Amino acid sequence: MSRPGTEHIEILRGRTENPADPTRPETPTAAPDDALTWLRRSSQRFTDLLAVAPVGIGLFDQSERLVDANEALCRLLGYRLDQLRGCTADELGHPQDQTRSPRSGKGVLGPNANPKVLQRTLLRSDGLPVSCELHTGLSVQDDGSQFWLVVFQDITERRRQAEALHHQATHDDLTGLPNRTAVKDLLADYLAGPDRERTAVLFCDIDKFKRVNDSLGHDAGDELLVALARILESGVPPECTVVRLSGDEFVIVCSDITAVDGLDALSTRVSALLRTTVPVRGQLIRVSASVGAARADQPDSTADDLLRFADAAMFEAKRRGPGKVSLASPTLIASADEQLHMEGQLRDALSHDELELHYQPVVAADGSIVGAEALVRWPHPDHGLLAPGAFLPIAEQGDLLRKLDRWVLRTALREAAGWPNAGGGHARVAVNLAGLVPGDPRFVTAVSDALDESGIDPDRVVLELVETALVDLPAQARSAMHTLAGRGVSFAVDDFGTGYSSLARLKELPAQIIKVDRRFIAGIGGDPADFAVARAVVDMSRAMGRHCIAEGVETATQFHILKGLGIDGYQGWLFSHPVGPRELRAMLGTTKLRVPEAQ
Structure with missing residues (x-):
């Protein structure tokens, strides 16, 4: 980092001469030559501190353009200092960073920026993203103009670990599909949107799956579940998300049922995907599934309601025999509501x-x-x-x-x-x-x-x-x-x-x-x-x-x-x-x- 002159010293430290300011550190009352020596040494110490700091530090003017930076920030972004100078805080961001300001140089570090600690994804010179935590501080020069001192802390690994933990919490270990936690969050998002009535859920239960576990062992059962997960992923429309709920139960969440020709057509398609023969441990296993489907056509239906209605429809399909499909009708929904009511009564009776x-x-x-x-x-x-x-x-x-x-x-x-x-x-x-x-x-x-x-x-x-x-x-x-x-x-x-x-x-x-x-x-x-x-x-x-x-x-x-x-x-x-x-x-x-x- 180039050594700042007196002007940069004033920018980095604020006003250097204001005896009436009680908050300003007291400077030595010495001869002019001694005062200049003291300022130069102070500037050198500040420059050395920036040079050895393990985190990136940048100085931005009022228009949020980079004026100066330490070597750590240059290494973090993979640029030379002369390449970074003049870049706005917004221009350093990754194009896919959703926190970037829609107008370059506005709102990233400005007076309305809140909180003081921001999380941004920046773009390195090699095209790789780097996640940073930006600690910002606003100061004032002698002439009253403002500048920003910004500390860039690399949190890429911390964010990667957090994302891995989140993925582990929201995805099934065996198949890699989203799990019960994820499906409820996904449904809640769809139901909160303007097209909630287009949301639909399909509940799929593999017929006689226990026979596979009992005859071939649980490892063979797991192998079959993984194969069926891949079949569903590759076979459902792009508007659909495949979820493994538990055991041999899969759920399909559709964000726009009109785009896939309706609930009946989608249910038939999923049932056909699961009516297949899968090679497992040298044997051909013929499988089918009972499929129940429900649509968010009630204004107050929640994610739990949709799953419950689709589950009830699946049980109705299973009662009719293997490989059947059933849609949640008003009568069935009323029955599911009654069943939920009786479930609560049974809990009370046990208690x-x-x-x-x-x-x-x-x-x-x-x-x-x-x-x-x-x-x-x-x-x-x-x-x-x-x-x-x-x-x-x-x-x-x-x-x-x-x-x-x-x-x-x-x-x-x-x-x-x-x-x-x-x-x-x-x-x-x-x-x-x-x-x-x-x-x-x-x-x-x-x-x-x-x-x-x-x-x-x-x-x-x-x-x-x-x-x-x-x-x-x-x-x-x-x-x-x-x-x-x-x-x-x-x-x-x-x-x-x-x-x-x-x-x-x-x-x-x-x-x-x-x-x-x-x-x-x-x-x-x-x-x-x-x-x-x-x-x-x-x-x-x-x-x-x-x-x-x-x-x-x-x-x-x-x-x-x-x-x-x-x-x-x-x-x-x-x-x-x-x-x-x-x-x-x-x-x-x-x-x-x-x-x-x-x-």
Whole structure:
């Protein structure tokens, strides 16, 4: 940097002679030659300070043109000082910097510039952008004219790290697509604009995706999701943004539905993209998706509303079968609103302990009650006593299954701890779990806490899990089950035969009880295939030392056929409907339930 003369000294320091100014540092009252020497040395110190400063420093006149700069600023921008002199603050900015003033030299450093610390993207001589924080200070010369002293601090790396963190927070790690956080921000922006009624959302759920995970493993499932993400990205119109919401759920956000020929056409196009065959681990996987779509045609619809309406439409499409498309109609939207209302009511019911349990007995072949399965009921203030089928989907969509399972588990164990002896022994209590599963890191703690709070003998507790929850269990989940089994807790495979595991894999399931699904029991008296399945399950269970329970036993014929096969326990309307806690206690006080005679 060139050494400034006396004029620059005055600019950099302000007035040098104003004895009446109480804020001015006191100067030595010495001879003129000594004063000049003092000024020169002061100027030299200031020049040296600018030269060694690690940050860029520039001096701008009233028109915001660069007058002088230190070497650090020249290195930062890649220019010589003579190339920088005369450039305005605006001209140093990158063309794509949105903070640049629309009129060169106006408003960047001027009196209206606010705040005093600005963030700007500047353009280097090699064309690369450099992000800077500008610390500005305004001073006055002897003649009253103003000048700007600006410190340029390079924050390129800091901004790069901040952008990386923001990208990580708003994008999916697996596919690189925007995530749930990003889609809500994007929708909020679209809905706040003048063309909000053109905004639309498509909710896509891959059909039977769990079968891929169960049969080929989760790595293969991830590979399939990445492939589908690329198919969607390359296949949707430019007005659309592809988002991975969670698991096997994708969302398409469209900013202008009229530009893509309407909601129906876009939904059909996306459904066709996802009806494809993808090579995964040397196998061709044929996939399809259920697609639900909603448009922002309500003036007060929020981002959450659009996602909820599209999600409800997707569930409607899924009910109609794989690969179907459904659009959110006024009736469906009204149903979704009612479901949201019931979700809030269910949360309150759980919080205020307003649910109740009924129990269906499990009997041995001689009619003695050996156990009972806890079945949750909701005494709804408007709809009466609701069975699980009416509110479990609401609990699932509202992420309440885990909380519901914990309530059922604690309540069932507390009530069962006080059951009377049944035929000389205590009946076992079975609790079906859907949200609180072995893979949950809080699984062991939740079950252990319920055992300790109730004081029940762990040998009397059976935790029922659907077959698909027990296939390909990770090591952590198996360890959790073994920990509880060590305390005496038993595990049952519920609805066996309806999942994706084969009979050969039965021996791998860490469960002591197998429950044959009611769908096979229903046809056992007339369908040879159902009889063959039931017999195979019983034979396999007996060979591996497992107990076998039949669900949905409703006729004497079914009972006697199953008895002939060697079933250990029977559950169904033939013996008892689900009953309340008081009725069950009365039943447990009897010796045996009536067993139908063979015909």
